[in-house]
Amino acid sequence: MFADRVLKRLPLAPGDVVADVGCGEGLVGLAALERPGVHVLFADVSPLLVERARDAVRDRGALDRATFAVADAASLTPLADASVDAVVARAALAYVPDKVAAFAAVRRVLRPGGRLSIAEPIFRDTAFRLTAMRQALETLDPDLALLHRWHALALPDTLDGIRVHPLTNFDERGLLRFAIGAGFTDVQVRLHLEQVASVAVSWDAALATAMLPGAPTLGTALAECYTADERVRFEQRFRPLFERGGFPADVRAHAYLWAVSPATEVRSG
Numbered sequence: 001m002f003a004d005r006v007l008k009r010l011p012l013a014p015g016d017v018v019a020d021v022g023c024g025e026g027l028v029g030l031a032a033l034e035r036p037g038v039h040v041l042f043a044d045v046s047p048l049l050v051e052r053a054r055d056a057v058r059d060r061g062a063l064d065r066a067t068f069a070v071a072d073a074a075s076l077t078p079l080a081d082a083s084v085d086a087v088v089a090r091a092a093l094a095y096v097p098d099k100v101a102a103f104a105a106v107r108r109v110l111r112p113g114g115r116l117s118i119a120e121p122i123f124r125d126t127a128f129r130l131t132a133m134r135q136a137l138e139t140l141d142p143d144l145a146l147l148h149r150w151h152a153l154a155l156p157d158t159l160d161g162i163r164v165h166p167l168t169n170f171d172e173r174g175l176l177r178f179a180i181g182a183g184f185t186d187v188q189v190r191l192h193l194e195q196v197a198s199v200a201v202s203w204d205a206a207l208a209t210a211m212l213p214g215a216p217t218l219g220t221a222l223a224e225c226y227t228a229d230e231r232v233r234f235e236q237r238f239r240p241l242f243e244r245g246g247f248p249a250d251v252r253a254h255a256y257l258w259a260v261s262p263a264t265e266v267r268s269g
């Protein structure tokens with residue numbers, strides 16, 4: 001779904017080189033490889049995930065149309081100036097603390113006229129909600145405060161935290177400003193909001209669940225951040241909700257951004 005939406009508006013031709021920045025296991029890049037003759041550069045700051053992407057490409061027998069790089073999106077150092085026709089990213093730039101640097105790096109590696117298409121999760125509303133709830137919960141409902149503590153291991157729950165945390169130091173308008181500030185043209189942003197129903201899961205599955213990639217699972221959080229008494233209270237109160245999918249529906253927000261690198265080439269250094 002995300003990959004289709006990111007690729008839908010990219011006019012890719014055989015021979016084009018697409019860089020999937022923050023590729024992870026390759027979600028978007030693998031979908032791009034399905035376009036005839038397209039070459040994909042899988043780049044991620046994690047060597048482990050670059051290798052996973054390589055394995056997935058090998059499984060599809062497409063290694064001849066793929067290259068791989070361990071690269072921080074804030075600089076994309078291993079990638080040469082004006083070396084790719086398109087840059088795609090999904091839930092990747094959101095993890096980069098310095099987004100101005102990331103957009104400048106993306107523009108540097110795009111050839112003049114090259115295209116950028118990304119989808120980034122927008123967590124600011126969730127974090128503001130967590131912040132507003134934090135104080136009230138301690139007095140109104142101590143059990144809900146336990147649930148809140150788990151959520152706050154994934155996203156900040158203070159205004160200062162929201163300002164500096166990579167996942168919340170931007171919103172969809174910020175993405176637009178970053179792209180314009182980096183010199184992109186034809187910048188468009190679309191905010192996609194969708195209601196996500198709570199799904200019934202076993203308690204074991206709940207314990208293995210993390211709020212976000214990179215955040216502790218519920219099991220790890222309970223073991224490390226809760227007292228024995230709190231763990232018992234958490235399970236008594238919330239296990240039934242996990243098991244019947246009884247949490248309130250949430251709203252998931254993603255910003256899709258499309259932009260064109262201007263015809264004048266940008267040189268680094």
Ligand SMILES: C[S@@+](CC[C@H](N)C(=O)[O-])C[C@H]1O[C@@H](n2cnc3c(N)ncnc32)[C@H](O)[C@@H]1O
Pocket residue numbers: 021022023024025026027028043044045046049071072073074089090091092093095096213
């Ligand atoms: C939520 S995953 C998304 C992976 C993939 N794009 C997808 O859609 O499935 C976030 C990815 O961003 C990568 N990442 C985080 N910080 C990064 C950085 N500074 N530079 C490059 N990649 C980064 C992580 O290693 C991880 O693979």
